[in-house]
Amino acid sequence: MTPQAAKNKLRPFWNLLNNPTSQLDDMSQLLATCNMTLKEYNLSVKSLTSSSVILMKRDVKDCWVNNYNPHLLTAWNANMDIQYILDEYGCIMYMLSYISKPESEMSDYLKTIVKEMSPENETEREEIKGVLQAYSKHREVSAQESVARTCSLKMKSCSREVVFLQTGDNPLKMSLPLRALQNKPADSENVWMTGIPEKYRARPQTLEFEHMCLAEFASHYRIVYGKETEDCKRFRLLNNMGMIQKRTRGKPAIIRYARFSEKKDPENFYGRLLKLYLPHRSESSLKTEMFPTHQEFYKDACVRLPGAQEICAVTAIVTGCDDW
Structure with missing residues (x-):
């Protein structure tokens, strides 16, 4: 069943639940009113999403009550909306959706500003300046950020410098x-x-x-x-x-540095290891005619470092440098 067909199938449910005059006591009565079996209902709900979702078992009259824990609710004494975290991606998306909630409204506002600017009367410099002014005057900030900016406090601080190294082919x-x-x-x-x-x-x-x-x-x-x-x-x-x-x-x-998958992009994966941890004077020395790829050079080649008496495997040199 397609998601659109599932929505059409469940539309009577939605209309009944949103009707303040409807009086439904349990799930069986709701199914009978919508002329649907429990199996059809479950199939329609599963068709609405491709990811794992937990549906809480509850009475029809409690369908608009947020998920809660009775013990936490007593201690918290405020509104509660608990959701199960089934994977790392879902957890990240849940948090970021709250952090960036005002940004969607800001995006719509900036689009309106750009549309109102006439390309005949405004130069590119003036357009950018107008967008920047609109963003700075209408952006929502937290109380903590407001205090930090007012008092000229550091927004972030680190005891060690961070250096980014580009290791890709382009x-x-x-x-x-x-x-x-x-x-x-x-x-x-x-x-x-x-x-x-x-x-x-x-x-x-x-x-x-x-x-x-x-x-x-x-x-x-x-x-x-x-x-x-x-x-x-x-x-x-x-x-x-x-x-x-x-x-x-x-x-x-x-x-x-950028990270690459050993299985999906082995050339950049081994190229990163060679560029970071193998002493070299030019990138052309990181692969040869005998070993035309970074992967072959890393696994099979041997080199002699300047001043060294013995030839050493590239893998051993890279592994030794990676441990420092």
């Missing part, structure tokens, strides 16, 4: 500022800003850095700018990539 890049692009030749390909992976591959050619993986580099070192570069405790990167310094305040940074 990472997001930001272009150089327009003033920098205007000074470059028209056929120049050097139009992208450098990130941590590029600076890692330009690390100093010392034994300490040669055996260092990208994860350790990003966690233990930071990029320095301006007057900070005058300190003697800095390390200069190759190819004029700037300078770095070992983190001295607090603990090493927390690294975050």
Whole structure:
């Protein structure tokens, strides 16, 4: 039975339950009034959803009473609406639906603002400014957020810095500022800003850095700018990539990265492991003609790190770096 057919089948139930003049004592009377059997009723209810749902057994007169626990209700002494949590996804959706409840109204309001703006009289800059002003003036905030903003308190705080590392095959890049692009030749390909992976591959050619993986580099070192570069405790990167310094305040940074499924996307899954935990100078060294994929290179290849006497399996190197 399709969901629409189930709705049509159950419509008499809905009309009876919403009729204040109807007097129904039990389920059997309700079924008889709607000319339906209990089996047909259960089949129609099951057809309305594809997920698991718990239906509470109750009298017809109590159909509009929220789920409650008598002991908790006595202690709480307020309205209660308890729902069973059958899976993690249902729990997340239940909480987020309450957290983001005002956002749906805000979305409808912003759509109205955009429709009222005339494209002939408004520039793109003015349209964005109008949307921002409408959002800032009509957004609902909690009492806690209002106090935090009024008193200039921190909305969040962390004792350790968090660094995100892009490890996919098609990472997001930001272009150089327009003033920098205007000074470059028209056929120049050097139009992208450098990130941590590029600076890692330009690390100093010392034994300490040669055996260092990208994860350790990003966690233990930071990029320095301006007057900070005058300190003697800095390390200069190759190819004029700037300078770095070992983190001295607090603990090493927390690294975050995109996660891929080993079964659905094995190439990106093993590519992430190699880029994070195998010391390298270029991404082309993370797979070879003999091992053309990241998965084959990870499982079957062996490499010799600079300064090392023995050849070591890639799997052993990655596993050892992953444990630090």
